[in-house]
Amino acid sequence: MTASPIPSRPRVVEIAFWALVAGAVLLIVGGLLAATVTFETARSAMDPEVTNEKVRDYLTVYRGMGIGAVLAGAGLAFVAGRARRGDAKFRRATVALALAIAVVLVMLAAGAGVGQPMTLLALLPIVVGTVLLTRRSAAGWFEPRAAR
Known part of the structure; x- marks a missing residue:
């Protein structure tokens, strides 16, 4: 008796994957923009009575957020890609990382x-x-292969 072929990936999983990739790309691009802001740009956007020291402190936090966003976007893209292959552990990791990113942001x-x-x-x-990854039709596809 031959094993049944692996069922095709549900459309909801494909849509969820591409939505997560779009979010990861936006995180990376936005993070790179934030990480490369110059002092002159920040200075021109703030009130003249704000001291240069406060502008530098703000830029440190702003750039740090940018670098964090780049790392979060790269991590999200990685775990979403692995989840797309049908690994239930990476599905849970994708959902957890996405929720952590949303809460932190x-x-x-x-x-x-x-x-x-x-x-x-x-x-x-x-x-x-x-949300799409947690739908019942997507969650059923991530069950262990032996249970199908």
Whole structure:
């Protein structure tokens, strides 16, 4: 008796993957933009009474957020790619990382006011992809191969 062929990937998993990749790309691009802001650009965007020291401190946090966004986007793209292959562990890792990114971005953007617009825009496809990955039709595909 031959083994049954591996069932094809559900469309919802494909859509979730591409939504997560779009979110990861937006995170990376927004992070790179934030990481490369010059002092002169930041200085021209702030009030004249803000001291240069405060501008430098702000830039340190802003650039750090940018580097963090690049790393988070790269990590999200990696785990989403592995989850697309049908590995249930990476599906859980993708959902956990996406939720952590969303919470951290919202907390830092709302609390500290250092959210870069493109990284905040990345939340939309990340949330969509995460919700689609947790749908019943997608979750059933990630069950162990022997259970199918």
